[in-house]
Amino acid sequence: MSESSTENPLPRNAASWAQPVERMTVGDVPSEAINLNVAGRRPMSPLQGFGQLWQKTYRIEFTDAAVSPETLIKEWKTHFPEFWPSGNRFYGSVSGVAPGDVVVLNVAGPGGMTLSTGIRVIYADDESFSFMTPEGHMFAGMITFSSYDEKDHTVAQVQALIRANDPVYEMSFRMGFGHKAEDAFWYQTLNNLASHFETSGSISQRNVLVDKKVQWSEVKNVWQNAAIRTVLYMPVHLVKRLFGKA
Amino acid sequence: MNNQLTATVRPINSQASIIDVQGDITAQSEDLLMEAYNTSSQNGTEAIILNFEGLDYMNSSGIGLLVTMLIRVQRQKQRLLAYGLTEHYRQIFELTRLNEAIGIYDDEVAARAAI
Numbered sequence: 001m002s003e004s005s006t007e008n009p010l011p012r013n014a015a016s017w018a019q020p021v022e023r024m025t026v027g028d029v030p031s032e033a034i035n036l037n038v039a040g041r042r043p044m045s046p047l048q049g050f051g052q053l054w055q056k057t058y059r060i061e062f063t064d065a066a067v068s069p070e071t072l073i074k075e076w077k078t079h080f081p082e083f084w085p086s087g088n089r090f091y092g093s094v095s096g097v098a099p100g101d102v103v104v105l106n107v108a109g110p111g112g113m114t115l116s117t118g119i120r121v122i123y124a125d126d127e128s129f130s131f132m133t134p135e136g137h138m139f140a141g142m143i144t145f146s147s148y149d150e151k152d153h154t155v156a157q158v159q160a161l162i163r164a165n166d167p168v169y170e171m172s173f174r175m176g177f178g179h180k181a182e183d184a185f186w187y188q189t190l191n192n193l194a195s196h197f198e199t200s201g202s203i204s205q206r207n208v209l210v211d212k213k214v215q216w217s218e219v220k221n222v223w224q225n226a227a228i229r230t231v232l233y234m235p236v237h238l239v240k241r242l243f244g245k246a
Numbered sequence: 247m248n249n250q251l252t253a254t255v256r257p258i259n260s261q262a263s264i265i266d267v268q269g270d271i272t273a274q275s276e277d278l279l280m281e282a283y284n285t286s287s288q289n290g291t292e293a294i295i296l297n298f299e300g301l302d303y304m305n306s307s308g309i310g311l312l313v314t315m316l317i318r319v320q321r322q323k324q325r326l327l328a329y330g331l332t333e334h335y336r337q338i339f340e341l342t343r344l345n346e347a348i349g350i351y352d353d354e355v356a357a358r359a360a361i
Contacts, residue, residue, distance in 0.1 A: 010334055011303045017334075020341035045343040046313050053317060055310075122341055123306035130306035132342070142313075142342070144306050146273075161310045211317045 016125040018099040024120055024134055029091045029104050036233055037226040038104050038118035041134035049140025049163025050218040051170035053211035056182070058158045058203060060190040065199035067154055069147035070126045076145060076156070076193060077129055083196065085188040099124050107138075109227060110177075113234075117226040119143075133165075136226035138178070140165045140218075156193055158186045163215070166222035170214065249302045251275045253282035262293040262361050264354070268300035271308035279311055283318065292324055293361045297354065299330030309342050316347055325349070329357040 026039040046053055067075075076083070077097040081090035087108035093101050101121040109115045117138070119131040128146035133139050141162030148155055164170035164178070172178035187203050194200050222228075249269040256264040263286035271279070286294050319326040327349040331339065339345040351357040 013303060013305060014334055016305070017338055018341060020337055043341075043343065047316070047343060047347050055314070125305065128305065128307065142306065142310060144310065146307070159307075159310075161313060210314055211321065213321070 013125055016099060016123055018120065018122045021120075024102045024118065026102055026104060026118070033089065033091045033104055034106050034114060034116040034230065034233075034237055035091075035104050036116035037136045037224070037229055038102065038116075038134055041118075041136060041224070043120055043122075043132045044135055044137065044140035044165065045132065046141040046161050046163050048218060048221075049215065050166050050221050051164030051173060051214055052209060053141075053163050054160070055208040055210050056160045056162070057206045057208075058183075058186040058190060059205075060156050060194055060201040060203045061150065062154045062156070062194060062197065062199045062201045065154060065194075065197045067197050069149060069154060072147040072154060072156055072193075072197070073127055073129070073145075075196065076147070077124065079196065083189050083192040085185055085192075088185070097121055097124055097129050113227075113231065115227045116230045116233075133162075135165070135221065136224035136229065137165055138169050138227070139163065140221070156190060158190065160186075161210070163211075165218075166225055167214075167219055168222055168225055168228070251278055253278050255282055255286045257286075258295075258358065258361075260289060261291060262295065262358075263287075263291055264295045264297055264357075266297045266300065268302075270303040271301065271311060272303075272305055273307035273311075275308065276311055276314075279315060283315055287319075287322065287324065294319060294324060294326055295354075295357045295361075296326065296328040296348075297330050298328055298335060301330070301335065304335065304338070309338065309344065312344060312348075313342075316344070320347075325361070327351060327357050327360060329353055 023040050023042055024038055029035050080097055089106040092103040099121055104118045107115045118134050122132045123130040128144055130142055130144040132142050139162035143160045146157050164173050190203055251269040254266045265282045265286055316326050329351040
C-alpha cells in the first residue's frame with residue numbers, strides 16, 4: 001500500500017528508518033571473520049527476549065571539546081568499529097552506519113573465546129542511530145546511540161533496552177559477570193570516543209529494571225544461543241582456515 | 247520543525263480509554279506519555295487504545311517508550327491497542343516487532359469493537 005502524498009505525507013525522518021525484514025541477510029565479510037548466527041536470524045526486540053528487561057543508560061559529558069552533537073554522531077557512525085574495545089570486531093560497511101545495514105560481530109568472550117553474532121541498523125539520523133539484535137545474541141533488544149547538548153556541554157549516550165535472550169545468558173547476568181562485561185564494554189567505547197575528539201569526561205550510568213519478570217514462553221530461544229553455537233562450530237572454522245576455505 | 251507532544255486521555259467507559267497522541271514522540275516524551283498512561287489506567291481499566299492519527303514524527307527512542315508502556319500494560323494484565331497509523335508507522339511497528347504485541351486497527355470504530 002503506497003502513501004498518498006497529500007493525505008499521508010511522510011514524516012521528516014522517514015528515510016532514517018530501515019525497512020522491515022523477516023530475517024537478516026549478510027553481505028560480504030572479510031575472510032578472517034567468523035560469520036555465524038546472523039544470516040537467516042529474525043530480529044529480536046525486547047518483547048521477544050527471555051530475561052528481565054533492563055534499560056541501561058551510559059553517558060559521557062565532554063569536559064572541553066568544542067564538538068556539536070551532529071558532528072559527534074557523524075564521526076561515531078563513520079568510525080564506529082574503531083571505538084570498540086580491543087578484541088572485539090564489527091564487520092560493517094566501510095561507508096559507516098546506515099539504516100538496514102546488517103553487521104557481523106565477533107565479540108571477545110570469557111577465556112579467550114570469540115562469540116559470533118550481529119546486529120541490524122534500524123534507525124540512523126543526524127542525532128542518533130539504533131541497532132536491533134538477532135536471535136541468539138546475548139540480548140534481545142535495541143541499543144540507541146545519541147548525542148545532545150546539556151548545559152553547554154556535549155553529551156554522548158548509549159542506551160540499551162534489553163532482555164537476556166535465553167536462560168543461559170540470563171544466568172550470566174544474575175551472577176553479575178554479564179552486566180559487568182556489558183558495562184565495561186560501553187565505558188571503554190565512550191572513553192575511546194572521547195579520545196577521538198582529544199578530550200575526556202566522566203561516565204555516568206543509570207540502570208532501570210523495567211520488568212523484573214522473565215518470559216518463560218521464550219525459553220526456547222536457547223536453541224539459537226550464539227555463544228554455544230560458536231563454540232560448537234569453532235573446530236570446523238579452524239579446519240576451514242587451515243585449508244584456506246574460511 | 248519539532249512538534250511538541252500532547253497526549254489527551256479520553257475515557258470510553260469504565261474499562262477502556264483512548265489516548266489521543268499529537269506531535270512528536272521522542273525521548274523527551276517519556277514523562278508526558280507515562281502520565282497519560284497513568285491517568286488512563288485508573289479504576290480498573292482493561293484496555294488502552296492509542297490514537298496515532300495526530301502523530302507527526304517518531305524516532306527510535308520513541309519506539310523504546312512504547313515498548314516500556316507496553317510492558318507496564320502487560321504487567322497490569324491490560325491490553326494495548328492502536329489505530330491511526332499510516333503505512334510508514336505500520337512498517338516501523340513491523341520492523342520493531344511491536345505489531346506482534348499491540349493490536350493495530352484501521353480506525354477508532356474497529357479498535358473499540360476489538361475491546
